[in-house]
Amino acid sequence: MVPMIAVWMKIESDRIADSLREAREKLDTADGEVVLDFSSVRRIDAPAIKALQEFAAAAEEKSVKVALRAVNADVYKVLKLVRLAARFSFVV
Amino acid sequence: MTQNASTVNHEETALTEERKAYLDGLVAQARTAAALFTQYTQEDVDGIVRAMVLAGLAKAHELAALAIQETKLGVLEDKVIKNMVATEFVYDFVKDKRTVGVIREYPERGLVELAEPVGVIFSLIPITNPTSTVLFKCIMAIKTRNAVVFSPHPNAWKCCDESVKVMYDAAVKHGAPEGVFSCLQSHTLADNAYLMRHKDVALIDATGGPGAVKAAYSSGKPALGVGPGNTPVYLEKSADLNMTVVDIIVSKTFDNGTICASEQTVVIDDDIYDIVLKKFADLGAHVCNENETKLLARTVIDPKTGFMQPMAVGQRAVDIARFVGLSVKPETKLLIAPIQGVGREHPLSVEKLFPVLAVYRAKSSDDALKTCLDVNHAGGLGHTAVIFSRNDEVIRKFGEMMNAGRIIVNSPGSIGALGGVYNDMVPTFSFGCGTGGGNSTTDNVNVYHYVNIKRQARRTPPHMWFRVPNQIYFNMNAVENVAAFPSHSTVIVTNPALEQIGHVDIIRRYIPAGTRVHISVIPDAEPELKTVLKGVEELKFYRADQIIALGGGSMIDAAKLMKLKYQSPSADFEELSAPFLDLRKRVVQYPTEKVNSARLVAIPTTSGTGSEVTPFAVMTDKERGRKITLADYSLAPDVAIVDPQFVMSMPRGLTADTGIDCLTHGLEAAVSTYASAYTDCSAMQAIRMAFKYLPIAYEQPDDEEARAMMHNAACIAAIAFSNASVGVSHALAHAFGARFGIAHGRSNALMLPHVIAFNAAVPTKFMPSPNQPGYVAHKKYAMIADLLGLGGHSVEEKVQNLIAAVERLLDQLAMPRSIAALNITTDEFDRAMPDLVKTAFADPSWLSNPRMPLVSELEQLFRAAYRGRGQMTATAAAQRSA
Numbered sequence: 001m002v003p004m005i006a007v008w009m010k011i012e013s014d015r016i017a018d019s020l021r022e023a024r025e026k027l028d029t030a031d032g033e034v035v036l037d038f039s040s041v042r043r044i045d046a047p048a049i050k051a052l053q054e055f056a057a058a059a060e061e062k063s064v065k066v067a068l069r070a071v072n073a074d075v076y077k078v079l080k081l082v083r084l085a086a087r088f089s090f091v092v
Numbered sequence: 093m094t095q096n097a098s099t100v101n102h103e104e105t106a107l108t109e110e111r112k113a114y115l116d117g118l119v120a121q122a123r124t125a126a127a128l129f130t131q132y133t134q135e136d137v138d139g140i141v142r143a144m145v146l147a148g149l150a151k152a153h154e155l156a157a158l159a160i161q162e163t164k165l166g167v168l169e170d171k172v173i174k175n176m177v178a179t180e181f182v183y184d185f186v187k188d189k190r191t192v193g194v195i196r197e198y199p200e201r202g203l204v205e206l207a208e209p210v211g212v213i214f215s216l217i218p219i220t221n222p223t224s225t226v227l228f229k230c231i232m233a234i235k236t237r238n239a240v241v242f243s244p245h246p247n248a249w250k251c252c253d254e255s256v257k258v259m260y261d262a263a264v265k266h267g268a269p270e271g272v273f274s275c276l277q278s279h280t281l282a283d284n285a286y287l288m289r290h291k292d293v294a295l296i297d298a299t300g301g302p303g304a305v306k307a308a309y310s311s312g313k314p315a316l317g318v319g320p321g322n323t324p325v326y327l328e329k330s331a332d333l334n335m336t337v338v339d340i341i342v343s344k345t346f347d348n349g350t351i352c353a354s355e356q357t358v359v360i361d362d363d364i365y366d367i368v369l370k371k372f373a374d375l376g377a378h379v380c381n382e383n384e385t386k387l388l389a390r391t392v393i394d395p396k397t398g399f400m401q402p403m404a405v406g407q408r409a410v411d412i413a414r415f416v417g418l419s420v421k422p423e424t425k426l427l428i429a430p431i432q433g434v435g436r437e438h439p440l441s442v443e444k445l446f447p448v449l450a451v452y453r454a455k456s457s458d459d460a461l462k463t464c465l466d467v468n469h470a471g472g473l474g475h476t477a478v479i480f481s482r483n484d485e486v487i488r489k490f491g492e493m494m495n496a497g498r499i500i501v502n503s504p505g506s507i508g509a510l511g512g513v514y515n516d517m518v519p520t521f522s523f524g525c526g527t528g529g530g531n532s533t534t535d536n537v538n539v540y541h542y543v544n545i546k547r548q549a550r551r552t553p554p555h556m557w558f559r560v561p562n563q564i565y566f567n568m569n570a571v572e573n574v575a576a577f578p579s580h581s582t583v584i585v586t587n588p589a590l591e592q593i594g595h596v597d598i599i600r601r602y603i604p605a606g607t608r609v610h611i612s613v614i615p616d617a618e619p620e621l622k623t624v625l626k627g628v629e630e631l632k633f634y635r636a637d638q639i640i641a642l643g644g645g646s647m648i649d650a651a652k653l654m655k656l657k658y659q660s661p662s663a664d665f666e667e668l669s670a671p672f673l674d675l676r677k678r679v680v681q682y683p684t685e686k687v688n689s690a691r692l693v694a695i696p697t698t699s700g701t702g703s704e705v706t707p708f709a710v711m712t713d714k715e716r717g718r719k720i721t722l723a724d725y726s727l728a729p730d731v732a733i734v735d736p737q738f739v740m741s742m743p744r745g746l747t748a749d750t751g752i753d754c755l756t757h758g759l760e761a762a763v764s765t766y767a768s769a770y771t772d773c774s775a776m777q778a779i780r781m782a783f784k785y786l787p788i789a790y791e792q793p794d795d796e797e798a799r800a801m802m803h804n805a806a807c808i809a810a811i812a813f814s815n816a817s818v819g820v821s822h823a824l825a826h827a828f829g830a831r832f833g834i835a836h837g838r839s840n841a842l843m844l845p846h847v848i849a850f851n852a853a854v855p856t857k858f859m860p861s862p863n864q865p866g867y868v869a870h871k872k873y874a875m876i877a878d879l880l881g882l883g884g885h886s887v888e889e890k891v892q893n894l895i896a897a898v899e900r901l902l903d904q905l906a907m908p909r910s911i912a913a914l915n916i917t918t919d920e921f922d923r924a925m926p927d928l929v930k931t932a933f934a935d936p937s938w939l940s941n942p943r944m945p946l947v948s949e950l951e952q953l954f955r956a957a958y959r960g961r962g963q964m965t966a967t968a969a970a971q972r973s974a
Binding site for chain 2: 046075078082
């Protein structure tokens with residue numbers, strides 16, 4: 001069965017952590033997969049990492065799958081190095 | 093340097109969970125910072141580094157004062173200088189260095205080097221150089237996009253913590269990731285042990301004492317460990333003594349001798365010993381008498397361990413003298429203690445990180461070198477050695493003798509070793525001491541030790557070649573060209589049969605009048621070593637300046653070897669036959685020096701081997717029961733005369749055998765991994781000519797055109813394989829022919845159809861072939877089929893048509909089509925199989941085959957050749973042809 005996409009949210013490059021916090025609020029109503037669109041994000045910072053870690057933890061608690069869309073290679077490498085990549089799925 | 097650390101595991105277990113969580117937190121924030129750092133550009137980090145350097149310079153004095161206050165070691169003014177060197181001088185070295193992305197490019201080699209940060213570094217800081225080492229390591233880390241957790245010596249952590257803060261604030265203010273540096277506020281050996289083994293620590297940079305270095309290397313992590321020193325100094329009689337004495341005082345008193353590269357024992361030539369000591373005394377040193385030296389040794393060296401007493405480290409000379417009970421002038425800078433040797437019975441011959449300098453009076457230059465070596469081996473291996481001399485030979489010898497990462501010449505050891513001030517060495521505060529010091533490097537540690545250097549290697553087309561003899565004369569009566577070669581003494585190398593049928597006379601007819609001519613008759617079908625050596629003696633006797641080789645491939649090969657040995661008597665056939673993979677990279681080089689010189693003119697009397705143009709020669713060593721194959725372009729004849737009049741009388745069997753050898757040369761050269769456009773044109777033309785003219789030459793031996801064309805085809809095919817080499821068919825044929833005494837061409841005929849099918853299939857194992865655009869053997873065969881007009885729509889079909897055409901040709905020449913047809917029994921063949929396979933696999937011919945043959949595949953090919961593909965009926969042949 002194809003999972004239902006409950007949340008599709010574009011992450012804004014200049015307020016990544018805030019965007020993730022807003023997306024996190026929607027997890028309560030999510031019933032399927034959450035897609036976070038990183039297409040406009042070129043670089044991430046420490047607060048964004050922290051927000052992603054919190055988002056992953058919250059999603060895992062609610063058994064919601066999270067897919068990150070259009071993550072560029074530089075950001076993907078950061079997620080690999082901080083061992084966050086394994087907690088998400090990635091879509092092109 | 094006196095950092096304490098331990099590798100004891102039980103200390104790790106002493107950590108509370110809370111403490112572990114604290115340490116884990118430091119590493120986690122460093123890991124995140126290092127990860128985020130990977131997104132930074134060179135410009136990003138260079139901007140941050142510049143800001144840090146300026147911040148460090150601004151705080152150089154303040155941090156030095158803090159270090160003095162806390163550690164009670166060293167000299168304020170010198171610590172300020174150290175802090176400035178650690179910032180300004182280090183910046184001068186690193187500012188233009190590329191440490192992000194592509195760091196070096198070698199376009200001519202197709203190589204690019206890229207930097208990959210190491211990640212989290214756990215760094216130990218010594219008490220002796222605390223603030224300067226922190227400043228230095230922070231700059232290195234940011235320049236290379238790494239994060240650091242610092243662990244300072246417990247008695248230096250406040251000044252280190254402040255230094256880290258200065259660097260951290262400047263770095264983060266200018267964009268560095270938060271958490272990039274942290275400093276353990278107070279810690280135990282257990283903390284260090286835990287962090288050294290932490291899964292997220294990528295590298296340990298241990299600047300400290302032997303314990304710290306050992307702990308770092310024992311942790312199982314990559315480590316940069318900096319060991320202790322014991323710097324020997326050779327003051328040789330030719331040195332500029334005024335400069336030398338000042339340099340040594342500058343160095344040994346710098347920060348009260350706390351730099352581990354500073355001078356420890358000065359070995360002085362006897363001639364200048366007294367003068368040097370007087371100069372030291374004149375400039376503020378106190379030269380101890382025998383009793384004072386004993387007192388000093390007893391106080392500053394621990395008699396139990398034989399190492400320096402920590403309380404003396406970094407203290408002033410006058411304070412040490414007062415403590416010891418010596419009466420010295422208040423302005424005394426340095427205490428000089430004469431010693432009579434090196435070792436435990438001479439306590440002051442060890443490392444002394446305070447202004448006490450041992451001196452030794454050398455009885456000779458040899459004694460001086462040996463004593464320096466003793467000091468070097470008494471705790472200073474791999475670290476630093478110093479020489480003062482104006483004698484280049486002595487300086488070179490000293491460099492060869494000492495095991496030291498830094499060998500400082502005519503300059504102060506401590507500041508010289510730091511680099512960038514007195515010399516062009518890389519500036520550092522961390523000295524690699526190589527294996528002698530239990531370290532992984534002898535370098536002055538700098539930015540390139542903080543990155544993983546990745547090498548991106550582009551495919552580069554190999555340099556190829558196409559070499560042929562200068563002169564090739566061909567067609568009927570080409571032998572007339574012999575008249576154009578002046579010679580005083582010509583030796584014609586030939587066999588009795590050719591002499592008998594008048595071929596030698598034909599040649600003699602064209603040799604210019606006045607030339608002394610000698611005939612060297614070689615009776616063997618395949619020349620032996622002793623025959624070749626006998627021929628060389630004849631060449632020497634007649635002082636030959638020209639050798640004319642008249643005969644088949646073996647005869648011409650013999651002449652090639654005679655010429656080689658005649659020109660270069662030191663040539664060792666055994667050594668020159670050593671195997672090689674690539675002609676250009678071979679271990680054994682052919683001699684280039686010549687004591688004699690002779691032109692080699694090759695006149696072939698068969699149309700197959702092409703030896704008249706090849707760089708190969710085969711000879712039998714009967715005493716050892718083996719064949720020696722030599723290959724080098726210097727063996728190729730100078731002149732080839734391809735005159736068909738010498739092959740008109742070739743028997744039909746020999747015509748067929750040598751003709752198939754020629755065809756095999758063409759077919760194997762065409763698909764070789766060394767094939768090029770240059771060799772393809774020769775190979776394909778030879779194949780075309782062989783298909784057309786070999787049957788005619790076989791059926792109508794008197795057909796001059798066919799004989800001429802086959803003679804040319806053999807030479808052209810040889811030009812191709814001289815440059816592209818051959819393949820598996822030759823490897824199989826060599827092994828089979830030698831074992832069962834079957835002619836080379838006939839042996840190839842048995843293998844060839846199977847080898848074409850083998851090469852045209854998808855290989856089990858591909859042969860590395862940088863010169864080829866993928867696997868092309870089957871396409872090359874198809875191209876040949878097209879050239880021969882064999883038809884076919886697909887590559888597969890064309891390959892099959894080519895195999896069928898080869899088989900038709902073999903049938904036309906009445907070649908045996910299976911090994912079984914040679915009356916070799918199955919049992920006999922089975923018994924021979926292990927040796928056949930072993931010999932074929934050892935044969936270098938297949939090294940250029942497009943498909944790498946597995947040993948099992950060589951056996952399969954032999955077995956296929958034994959069975960044969962079956963003689964085609966005329967109908968089947970017609971059908972295949974259609």
